[in-house]
Amino acid sequence: MTGQLSLVSIGPGALDQLTVRALEVIRAAEVVVGYKSYVHRIESLLEGKTVVGSGMRQELERCTEAIRWAQSGKKTVLISSGDVGIYGMAGPAYEMLLQAGWSPEQGVRVEVIPGVSALNACAALVGAPLTHDFCAISLSDLLTPWAVIQRRLVAAAQADFVTALYNPKSHKRTTQIVEAQHIFLQYRLPATPVAVVTGAFREDGGAILTNLAQMVEHTIDMETTVLIGNSSTFTQAGLMVTPRGYGSKYDLAAAFAAS
Amino acid sequence: MTGQLSLVSIGPGALDQLTVRALEVIRAAEVVVGYKSYVHRIESLLEGKTVVGSGMRQELERCTEAIRWAQSGKKTVLISSGDVGIYGMAGPAYEMLLQAGWSPEQGVRVEVIPGVSALNACAALVGAPLTHDFCAISLSDLLTPWAVIQRRLVAAAQADFVTALYNPKSHKRTTQIVEAQHIFLQYRLPATPVAVVTGAFREDGGAILTNLAQMVEHTIDMETTVLIGNSSTFTQAGLMVTPRGYGSKYDLAAAFAAS
Numbered sequence: 001m002t003g004q005l006s007l008v009s010i011g012p013g014a015l016d017q018l019t020v021r022a023l024e025v026i027r028a029a030e031v032v033v034g035y036k037s038y039v040h041r042i043e044s045l046l047e048g049k050t051v052v053g054s055g056m057r058q059e060l061e062r063c064t065e066a067i068r069w070a071q072s073g074k075k076t077v078l079i080s081s082g083d084v085g086i087y088g089m090a091g092p093a094y095e096m097l098l099q100a101g102w103s104p105e106q107g108v109r110v111e112v113i114p115g116v117s118a119l120n121a122c123a124a125l126v127g128a129p130l131t132h133d134f135c136a137i138s139l140s141d142l143l144t145p146w147a148v149i150q151r152r153l154v155a156a157a158q159a160d161f162v163t164a165l166y167n168p169k170s171h172k173r174t175t176q177i178v179e180a181q182h183i184f185l186q187y188r189l190p191a192t193p194v195a196v197v198t199g200a201f202r203e204d205g206g207a208i209l210t211n212l213a214q215m216v217e218h219t220i221d222m223e224t225t226v227l228i229g230n231s232s233t234f235t236q237a238g239l240m241v242t243p244r245g246y247g248s249k250y251d252l253a254a255a256f257a258a259s
Numbered sequence: 260m261t262g263q264l265s266l267v268s269i270g271p272g273a274l275d276q277l278t279v280r281a282l283e284v285i286r287a288a289e290v291v292v293g294y295k296s297y298v299h300r301i302e303s304l305l306e307g308k309t310v311v312g313s314g315m316r317q318e319l320e321r322c323t324e325a326i327r328w329a330q331s332g333k334k335t336v337l338i339s340s341g342d343v344g345i346y347g348m349a350g351p352a353y354e355m356l357l358q359a360g361w362s363p364e365q366g367v368r369v370e371v372i373p374g375v376s377a378l379n380a381c382a383a384l385v386g387a388p389l390t391h392d393f394c395a396i397s398l399s400d401l402l403t404p405w406a407v408i409q410r411r412l413v414a415a416a417q418a419d420f421v422t423a424l425y426n427p428k429s430h431k432r433t434t435q436i437v438e439a440q441h442i443f444l445q446y447r448l449p450a451t452p453v454a455v456v457t458g459a460f461r462e463d464g465g466a467i468l469t470n471l472a473q474m475v476e477h478t479i480d481m482e483t484t485v486l487i488g489n490s491s492t493f494t495q496a497g498l499m500v501t502p503r504g505y506g507s508k509y510d511l512a513a514a515f516a517a518s
Contacts, residue, residue, distance in 0.1 A: 009379075016279040016280040016283065017278050017279070017373070018278060018279060019270070019275065019277060019278050019374075019375060020274070020275040020276070020278075020279060021273075021275040021276060083375075083379050083382075085379060085383050085387055086379065086382070086390075087389075087390060087503070090382075090383075090386075090387035090390065091500060091501065091502065091503045092390075092503060093387075094387045094498060094500045095387075095500060095502055098495045098496060098498070103497075104496060104497060105496075112383035112384075112386075112387070113383065114276070114375045114379040114380050114383035115375060116278060116342075116373045116374060116375065116379075117379060120268075120342050120344060120373040120375075120379070121373050123345070123349075123373065124343075124344050124349075124371035124372065125371075127349075127353055127371075128344055128353045128354075128371070129344075130342075130345050131344070131345075131346060131349065131350025132346070132350075132397075132403070133394065133396045133397060133408075133411050134345075134394065134395055135394030135395070135415070135420060136393055136394070137392045138392060142504075143503055143504025144504055148419070151419075152392050152419070152420065154418070155414040155415070155420070156414070158414060159411045159413070159414030159415070160407070160410075161394060237357060237362035237363060237364075238362075239353060239357070239363070241357070242350065243350065243354055244346070244402055245401075245402025
């Protein structure tokens with residue numbers, strides 16, 4: 001009896017932001033494992049299934065639980081908010097499987113179902129900030145030394161990447177976002193556009209367009225993603241846009257008028 | 260009569276990698292505009308609609324066309340492969356609208372439907388390479404000076420970002436991927452894991468796990484995304500995994516055995 005473990009992305013919020021494939025796999029599952037508030041978000045899909053919800057910081061327990069259920073022969077889904085492969089549960093799940101000697105040729109079948117990560121979602125809500133090179137940096141120093149994160153912030157700021165900050169702030173972790181702001185201010189103008197997006201594609205969510213100088217004056221929490229523009233990013237009419245380069249090479253208004 | 264312009268992500272390949280929302284919006288559309296091979300990919304959804312497909316490098320023509328149809332009162336969809344907001348058509352479409360004086364308060368309604376970008380898709384196919392900080396760099400110097408791209412490659416390599424290379428190579432553009440490799444080899448070991456993924460989630464697609472020293476020996480084209488691991492990324496059992504940090508902090512095998 002060989003089980004199936006599907007590592008499934010449930011996207012940023014509303015159910016219609018899941019991929020068709022993610023929905024199918026959840027519907028076909030016998031067991032669904034996840035952080036309890038994410039499980040709650042897909043509750044309408046869970047009738048008749050074994051549901052295992054657990055608390056924050058219990059990532060390894062969730063992996064173990066999901067692997068055990070899959071090994072027992074059940075079609076098991078382990079969910080992550082956003083994209084399961086981007087700072088999500090796909091990492092620890094595969095690490096645990098591999099360290100326990102699993103391989104794709106024997107034991108449970110494992111698949112990753114990609115989805116809409118926070119950066120994809122936030123970008124869509126505020127305009128088109130990710131039309132040029134970008135990076136994602138998590139400000140959580142729980143498992144990564146702050147010196148490593150600092151070095152990446154400096155590199156991102158220096159090399160003019162549009163930058164998405166994941167896990168910018170929590171109740172206990174409040175200084176990192178301020179330090180990130182200070183690093184960026186050494187390389188970019190105070191007026192550089194910044195989007196502060198909390199709960200993207202959720203009913204209680206909201207997006208604020210601000211700038212590098214003022215970004216920390218807004219409410220930022222564990223549900224927030226912060227997008228810092230590059231040196232070409234502009235805001236107009238309430239939208240944040242990073243040009244791909246078309247504007248400098250062609251006259252867009254003329255192209256439009258002439259067509 | 261106010262039209263609707265939806266900038267829609269059609270994901271990496273198979274139709275089941277679209278979000279539910281993207282499918283709904285395409286189904287409800289009266290006009291669908293896109294690069295012809297992307298239009299072809301969603302052909303089964305297009306019956307009864309006005310379809311405007313055009314060739315490569317005609318991004319501005321597609322924007323103009325889509326905006327005109329929306330202004331005429333039609334429910335219009337402009338599609339991009341992957342995520343429309345990540346190096347996609349959302350950028351030039353918004354730029355063109357804004358330069359023509361449009362604002363969200365007047366004229367056509369505009370929305371962006373996020374989706375699964377190449378980096379999300381490729382990561383899912385090869386394991387869990389994006390569990391830590393990453394960046395995306397396009398190697399196309401058509402609209403970006405090569406010096407800017409070089410600077411970003413150096414920054415990404417130095418600061419140990421997992422790096423997704425978009426547009427790594429075309430018929431005419433063949434040296435950039437080799438230069439990118441040389442830059443990374445200055446900062447990372449030749450054995451650093453690299454994934455070369457072409458046509459992710461398409462029937463003719465394939466993923467190859469290789470390393471920094473050998474990556475350019477594999478077929479790389481316009482449909483390829485190259486993922487370069489960071490200094491902690493490893494391959495095992497045919498999978499590419501970047502640890503989030505759990506492995507160094509906990510003993511995963513023991514956690515698993517003890518549970």
